[in-house]
Amino acid sequence: MSFELSLNTGTTPNLTLAEAVRHTAEAGLGHIGVWRHLVADAGGAEAAARIVSAAGLTVSTLCRGGFLTASDPAGQAAALESNRAAIREAAALGTSELIMVVGGLPAAAHVLGGAGDREDRGLDAARERVADRIAELVPYAAEHGVRLVLEPLHPMYAADRAVLSTLGQALDLAAPHPAETVGVVVDTFHVWWDPQLRGQIARAGAEGRLASYQVCDFNLPIAADALKSRGMMGDGYIDFGPVSAWVAEAGYRGPVEVEIFNEEVNTQDAALTLATMRERYAELVLPALHAAVPV
Amino acid sequence: MSFELSLNTGTTPNLTLAEAVRHTAEAGLGHIGVWRHLVADAGGAEAAARIVSAAGLTVSTLCRGGFLTASDPAGQAAALESNRAAIREAAALGTSELIMVVGGLPAAAHVLGGAGDREDRGLDAARERVADRIAELVPYAAEHGVRLVLEPLHPMYAADRAVLSTLGQALDLAAPHPAETVGVVVDTFHVWWDPQLRGQIARAGAEGRLASYQVCDFNLPIAADALKSRGMMGDGYIDFGPVSAWVAEAGYRGPVEVEIFNEEVNTQDAALTLATMRERYAELVLPALHAAVPV
Numbered sequence: 164m165s166f167e168l169s170l171n172t173g174t175t176p177n178l179t180l181a182e183a184v185r186h187t188a189e190a191g192l193g194h195i196g197v198w199r200h201l202v203a204d205a206g207g208a209e210a211a212a213r214i215v216s217a218a219g220l221t222v223s224t225l226c227r228g229g230f231l232t233a234s235d236p237a238g239q240a241a242a243l244e245s246n247r248a249a250i251r252e253a254a255a256l257g258t259s260e261l262i263m264v265v266g267g268l269p270a271a272a273h274v275l276g277g278a279g280d281r282e283d284r285g286l287d288a289a290r291e292r293v294a295d296r297i298a299e300l301v302p303y304a305a306e307h308g309v310r311l312v313l314e315p316l317h318p319m320y321a322a323d324r325a326v327l328s329t330l331g332q333a334l335d336l337a338a339p340h341p342a343e344t345v346g347v348v349v350d351t352f353h354v355w356w357d358p359q360l361r362g363q364i365a366r367a368g369a370e371g372r373l374a375s376y377q378v379c380d381f382n383l384p385i386a387a388d389a390l391k392s393r394g395m396m397g398d399g400y401i402d403f404g405p406v407s408a409w410v411a412e413a414g415y416r417g418p419v420e421v422e423i424f425n426e427e428v429n430t431q432d433a434a435l436t437l438a439t440m441r442e443r444y445a446e447l448v449l450p451a452l453h454a455a456v457p458v
Numbered sequence: 459m460s461f462e463l464s465l466n467t468g469t470t471p472n473l474t475l476a477e478a479v480r481h482t483a484e485a486g487l488g489h490i491g492v493w494r495h496l497v498a499d500a501g502g503a504e505a506a507a508r509i510v511s512a513a514g515l516t517v518s519t520l521c522r523g524g525f526l527t528a529s530d531p532a533g534q535a536a537a538l539e540s541n542r543a544a545i546r547e548a549a550a551l552g553t554s555e556l557i558m559v560v561g562g563l564p565a566a567a568h569v570l571g572g573a574g575d576r577e578d579r580g581l582d583a584a585r586e587r588v589a590d591r592i593a594e595l596v597p598y599a600a601e602h603g604v605r606l607v608l609e610p611l612h613p614m615y616a617a618d619r620a621v622l623s624t625l626g627q628a629l630d631l632a633a634p635h636p637a638e639t640v641g642v643v644v645d646t647f648h649v650w651w652d653p654q655l656r657g658q659i660a661r662a663g664a665e666g667r668l669a670s671y672q673v674c675d676f677n678l679p680i681a682a683d684a685l686k687s688r689g690m691m692g693d694g695y696i697d698f699g700p701v702s703a704w705v706a707e708a709g710y711r712g713p714v715e716v717e718i719f720n721e722e723v724n725t726q727d728a729a730l731t732l733a734t735m736r737e738r739y740a741e742l743v744l745p746a747l748h749a750a751v752p753v
Contacts, residue, residue, distance in 0.1 A: 268695055271678060284697040286650070319614040321651035322695035323678055332653040355581070356616035358627040383566060383618055389680045400563055400617035402579040 169194035171422035208255035231296035346374030368413025411455035464489035466717035503550035641669030663708025706750035
């Protein structure tokens with residue numbers, strides 16, 4: 164089966180892993196995208212893997228590794244150690260896809276509650292450090308059969324979350340490494356505005372790097388917590404037809420995750436969220452995916 | 459003289475044109491970037507031109523034309539008429555540079571208080587309509603010696619303000635038209651994150667289309683009114699050195715406008731704003747501009 168729907172646990176942040184797995188299975192879905200803190204809360208990757216497989220589900224992605232922009236040796240060592248742990252967790256959970264949010268400017272770390280150097284505004288330098296850390300992680304990921312899935316984030320997060328801002332930039336960053344070890348994810352919220360999107364999705368497919376497709380809408384106004392501007396498909400401004408067609412034309416057939424950080428969606432009954440997800444996916448996303456598949 | 463500082467009146471929104479002109483001249487600046495509503499309030503373009511020239515200033519840009527994405531004939535006709543008026547005003551004010559904010563998705567017009575069609579989410583179609591309207595305006599702009607200066611806006615505004623999101627896209631849109639009639643503006647807030655920025659600024663220079671350089675910072679958190687996330691240089695996350703050097707290397711020598719929409723900056727004493735602008739410009743922007751000029 165192609166294009167099977169998957170719940171990313173970021174959409175139901177108040178559920179434990181066991182609860183999210185139960186809701187996912189009850190809604191008839193076969194896949195779940197899991198955030199690491201739920202794995203830790205469940206007692207680690209082995210315990211989490213048992214919870215998922217007991218319900219007959221598979222893990223579509225592990226979210227997330229990354230945060231690779233530290234400019235100090237201690238910060239860089241800590242980032243590598245954390246990412247090696249994430250790689251081991253992904254392998255234990257039976258997923259090859261580890262989503263990577265690469266991190267923002269060190270200067271912006273105080274926005275996130277960290278101890279960033281307020282003067283460290285060098286964007287190109289931060290991007291070079293990401294490339295260096297990826298290169299250091301690639302052998303370890305390959306040993307574990309895990310792919311580092313680079314996620315370009317919307318440019319509104321370039322300062323504080325991810326200096327990786329476009330799909331083309333992600334593919335350039337991936338280029339020195341094997342496709343089975345460094346891939347990319349297309350998340351509609353982050354890339355829908357990009358005038359080069361069609362070509363870069365095709366390139367991702369041609370290079371064998373299209374590792375995940377995540378859907379949610381772009382809502383306005385931007386939420387007070389800008390991360391929570393993501394919306395249920397159909398509630399915002401994204402036209403899911405073209406981008407979904409491009410993803411399918413590029414050869415992607417894997418699970419499609421719904422990952423929504425949104426105050427209303429995140430606090431409502433999870434069964435309602437799952438039901439709405441299924442309905443909107445069937446209405447707004449799946450037809451374009453199917454239409455683009457050669458018969 | 460090169461790289462002379464200019465006050466964009468968006469930075470001092472509570473001043474009339476006469477007041478903004480007085481503050482600008484008192485601060486020792488020679489240029490002012492003017493918003494159209496101030497021109498109207500001053501009694502029209504001829505009256506506004508007298509106010510500006512009496513103080514010994516020149517108009518660096520007129521802000522703004524644009525909003526070209528309407529999908530209905532009436533909306534398109536209204537947009538053309540409004541832009542023709544803006545072209546005449548720019549000519550009367552003695553500036554060749556009319557900044558163009560091209561408009562967002564018609565579906566987002568309700569966010570701005572308009573009567574948008576909630577279903578009109580087609581991004582590529584909106585971009586095609588912008589290209590069509592620009593082509594229709596070019597002869598009229600050329601007759602008046604005015605250049606349509608396309609402004610790529612930060613992708614966070616792609617839905618509601620400008621489907622033109624990158625400098626490369628702006629240059630592609632300009633390409634069919636003469637460089638003296640369709641140009642581009644580099645506004646640091648909007649483009650600082652773009653991995654292709656260096657190359658596209660060089661391209662803008664080589665094509666003779668680099669019509670204006672506007673500086674302000676990118677602040678976090680994003681303001682409740684997202685338009686007001688712009689900050690005084692040095693208060694946010696932009697490293698002004700590299701981008702300023704690229705602009706100078708591309709051959710730009712014109713006025714540099716400071717355009718800041720920011721609740722605190724906009725409501726403080728205008729003389730303080732002008733003084734801070736001058737100081738931060740001299741410290742953070744001008745050295746890189748000068749360093750990049752061949753001696």
